[in-house]
Amino acid sequence: MKKPNAIQTILSVAACKLTRLFLRKTGRGGTAVPGIAAMKVCKNILAAVSDGMEIIVVTGTNGKTTTCNMIEHALTSAGRSCLLNKSGANLLHGIASDLISNADWLGHPKYKSAVLECDEAALKQLVQYLTPKAIVVTNLFSDQVDRYGGVQNTLKEIRTGVERSSSSILVLNADEPLSASLALNVPNKVIWYGLEKTVGVRGNIDLSDAGTCPVCGSEYKYDFHIYAHLGGFVCPKCGHGRHTPDVAVVSIDKTSSSGSTIHLKTREGTREVFVALPAVYNIYNAAAAVAAASAAGVPVQKAIESLSTVHSSFGxxxxxxxxxxxxxxxxxxxxxxxxxxxxxxxxxxxxxxxxxxxxxxxxxxxxxxxxxxxxxxxxxxxxxxxxxxxxxxxxxxxxxxxxxxxxxxxxxxxxxxxxxxxxxxxxxxxxxxxxxxxxxxxxxxxxxxxxxxxxxxxx
Ligand SMILES: [Zn+2]
Incomplete structure (x- = not known):
């Protein structure tokens, strides 16, 4: 979207900052309201306040907040200044509030990078106003069906967002067939992450969210399972299936309540790393964070090292x-x-x-x-x-x-x-x-x- 002129920018930023100040003074939260005010004054203000920023957007059903946290930690560990939308306001106007209030009064961003958690349905709106360097999709599961009308609908909403952002690098979970299907029929570069068969994890298997092959409509078969519908899926009819991950967890060596020791394979070889958050799903989040940080140009080894000092986020x-x-x-x-x-x-x-x-x-x-x-x-x-x-x-x-x-x-x-x-x-x-x-x-x-x-x- 076209950048607004200087006057429009200043008025819009002022609307955001003053609304926010007023809400704080009167003891109200209302994280979306400053963003609404700013976009009323100037619809495309986000094009100005994100200009020159490297933006990583994270969406998907589970693990968004932790993955954002891990990416931000990888970026700041590599010396980047980084904005993270911490407040849990992950719809368009909440994100706008955060981005605008972290710009100066002339609308220049104070941070080099931003890691933005984005609701699955809000992605398609957000990418109309700014261009992410990378879009990370963690996974898709049935969630809050009354809000989205099912996981297939959520997938469609994310796809619309991806189609509007063809220059963004996609960071996708190779083991999760629904979000992996986003790579089909789009020109975007993709970085894949996943857990290899060799990790030998087998949790609850529930294939109800797996969907069918998007190419020919057949049911998937699995070489191996990790949990739910995540694993080595392949279509027996047309061969469409799991992509080999670029960031691959090849073994989980030790787990405890403080974290997991794993072996992570990237194009730079395989190395042992301690992920300082426990549970298998955080191993997925860690692999996603390494892939996303490398999409943003952080050296892979630096991103991997940062996993050992990451802290858990709110809740x-x-x-x-x-x-x-x-x-x-x-x-x-x-x-x-x-x-x-x-x-x-x-x-x-x-x-x-x-x-x-x-x-x-x-x-x-x-x-x-x-x-x-x-x-x-x-x-x-x-x-x-x-x-x-x-x-x-x-x-x-x-x-x-x-x-x-x-x-x-x-x-x-x-x-x-x-x-x-x-x-x-x-x-x-x-x-x-x-x-x-x-x-x-x-x-x-x-x-x-x-x-x-x-x-x-x-x-
Ligand atoms: Zn097929």
């Missing part, structure tokens, strides 16, 4: 300490992510307590039927699970689901309010895993921040 395996006891929070919002979280929490040889909270407000998706497709049986059959605290607006539905999965009334307890939860957690002696969905996470986190003195994420 994604964030760790708290309460009265000397360890609490880990994992945001869960769909069956695939939740099943992965269960694989993680049941992977230790240690008794633990689980806290499961379910809300269905705006921000969570109103439809909670996804809990029926989630493998609570895996969690409830773990002999190390000694107590489950259940809460949130839909505590009763969740409790019923847990009972069906084998959790007795002795094992589970409904906790109606957050202060009671806080008191129970203070008395806990076992490690605690807290698995809330989005708005519940915000509320639990607020209490933990008060109790433990953890800094708020914007500080």
């Amino acid at each position: 994604r395996l964030e760790t708290f300490e309460l009265n000397g006891n360890r609490l880990q929070m994992i945001l869960v919002k769909n069956p695939a992510g939740c099943n992965q979280a269960f694989s993680y929490v049941t992977g230790f040889d240690e008794d633990f307590t689980a806290v499961l909270y379910l809300n269905n407000r705006t921000g969570d998706g109103h439809d909670i039927s996804w809990i029926n497709d989630t493998d609570y049986e895996k969690l409830c059959s773990d002999p190390h699970l000694k107590k489950i605290y259940v809460g949130g607006d839909r505590a009763q539905d969740l409790s019923d689901r847990l009972r069906k999965a084998g959790a007795s009334d002795d094992l589970q307890q409904i906790v109606p309010d957050y202060h009671q939860l806080s008191d129970l957690l203070k008395q806990e002696k076992r490690p605690v895993f807290i698995l809330p969905n989005y708005t519940a996470m915000m509320e639990i986190r607020q209490i933990l921040v008060q109790e433990t003195g953890t800094k708020e994420f914007w500080e």
